[in-house]
Amino acid sequence: MTTLQYDGTYEGWLTAVFDIYAYKLEDVVFNKPGASSGLMFGSTHRVITDETKGERVWLGLQKRLSADGLKRLYKTFLADFEKPEETMWHFVRHVFNNSHNVEEDYSHPAVWEIRKTAKRVDREVHRMEAFVRFKLTRDHLYYAIIEPDCDVLSLISNHFESRFADQRWLIYDARRRYGIYYNLENVTTVAIDFHQGRATSNLIAEISDEREEFYQDLWRSYFKSVTIAARKNLRLQLQHMPKRYWKHLTEKMSKG
Template structure:
């Protein structure tokens, strides 16, 4: 067994695919950044991301895939599904070994597994576009905290850049410990030490604009009054808005000060 150790980036994975072919490596397991201690008897192959190698793999895949299928491979990578790199490798090998398009070849497990991972990422990105809730800080920065199942920040970046082009904003993924920041002109990827209590009442009082609490309460009031109690269906509600998202949704966070009174 060969353990492929790469930097965790899409370009790093593509470089790894090139070297798997180059060195005729077999029985592959991927590891990000460092070797897995669980694989004691495996040999290790360290991959240094190489843009030219990555582009050669991309070129080969692009010739054999539709535009949608080509984009799906990247979406699958962002899914964070267990063993997704191995699934993608099997898919890539199937694509590169065939003279015709294999995207609909669901008799192949890798094709089907990749399709499921892609759908998961697409669904999570769509939810994040709907569930992001910004808060305004005293220095006029709108920030939002998310914790999605998939690494969707690269997919939702353009949506928010177009929708909120006239304000500075930061969307931070606490699960992956990085965020995207928009400065009214460009977006950039940032890493920072983020306060885990960023949704607490005390934290909001310290950093948020004076009117922020008022607007949050206004949104809760609106959300409460548009609900029709007699038509309440929690099963359907949870299907569209799973509980794992609630801790960052303004309408689901009670007003602590109000409850204290």
């Protein structure tokens, strides 16, 4: 068995697929930076990300998959569950082994898993678009901290760029320690190493606009006033807004 050591990017994974065919590798597993070193027995193939190789694989997939099929494959990569690359590889191999489109071939486990995983990512995208709560810093930067299950920043950037085109903002993924920043012209990816704890809380308090606490209180009051106690359904609320998101929601934060 061969461990494919790649850089953890989608382009790197596409390059790895190219190498599988180029070197006729069998029984492969994929390994990202920071993961365990691989198998105790077997060989390691180090993948050097190559734009040309990745593009050849991508063009081959474009000829065999619809635009939605390509998106589902990419979303599976962003799902961030255990070893999505293996599922993606089994799917891609099935695609290349057939002359017809296999997107609806649900008898194949990888096809069904890709479809199911893409829907899971879509749900996470909708939740992030609905649950992101911005706060204002003293230099008029709106920032939000999120911790999504899936790596969805690249999928939500267009939504926030079009919706908040007239203000600078930063959305930071605390789980993956990077963010997307909009400077009134375009969105860029930024790496920030925040550390959880009192120091971070103090820093946020220092950089926050003095009116921010007032606006948060106003929003909490509004949320409370529109809540009809008799119609409160905690089970339904948890279904649409899981508790793991609450700590970054203004209306769910207790003052102080």
